[in-house]
């Protein structure tokens with residue numbers, strides 16, 4: 001098992017994610033994909049699978065699939081969050097046919113892939129020609145405990161999407177987790193600072209990009 005995967009299987013806080021899903025942050029991003037009614041929906045790097053569940057329950061997507069490489073996330077999700085088809089796999093080599101999803105979301109995951117552009121290309125490959133995806137990724141100053149994370153500005157992300165043959169349709173902001181999500185003082189200070197910074201243009205905690213195929217590319 002790779003060191004990256006080992007970290008998620010053994011150290012990542014999936015147990016907390018089961019009880020504190022950050023539902024409104026997820027829904028804010030999913031809503032950018034409306035209409036979802038009757039669509040097939042992929043949650044790429046799904047963790048325990050809350051976003052996929054919301055897309056089915058609140059968005060009325062017809063089929064919802066969550067893909068993650070961590071068995072522990074899938075298992076915890078399977079036990080507590082029903083209604084999602086869970087698939088174990090690597091986000092840079094998706095085990096799906098071309099064009100098989102109408103909608104896709106990747107929330108805080110693609111920046112942790114070993115090859116981000118390849119992950120975006122795979123996302124594009126499985127998205128139907130008229131399909132749309134939302135990719136939520138952090139601003140350059142965000143730091144987490146995860147072993148690998150690509151840190152880019154808005155313009156850095158934009159060039160990665162272009163490289164992967166995707167076009168930005170709209171951009172929104174994710175202002176980050178609740179300040180008191182956990183009680184570690186350093187994290188509280190960081191999150192409070194990030195919340196304030198998020199009101200400065202270009203300094204949002206995370207960007208939520210609505211993407212489609214760039215048919216001109």
Ligand SMILES: C[S@@+](CC[C@H](N)C(=O)[O-])C[C@H]1O[C@@H](n2cnc3c(N)ncnc32)[C@H](O)[C@@H]1O
Nearest residue numbers: 008045046047068069070090091107108109112
């Ligand atoms: C910060 S968590 C986000 C999880 C979920 N999207 C959420 O919002 O709660 C990052 C997720 O990416 C997954 N991940 C990291 N690298 C991956 C890869 N190469 N292929 C598939 N999943 C990966 C991790 O297992 C983890 O579940």
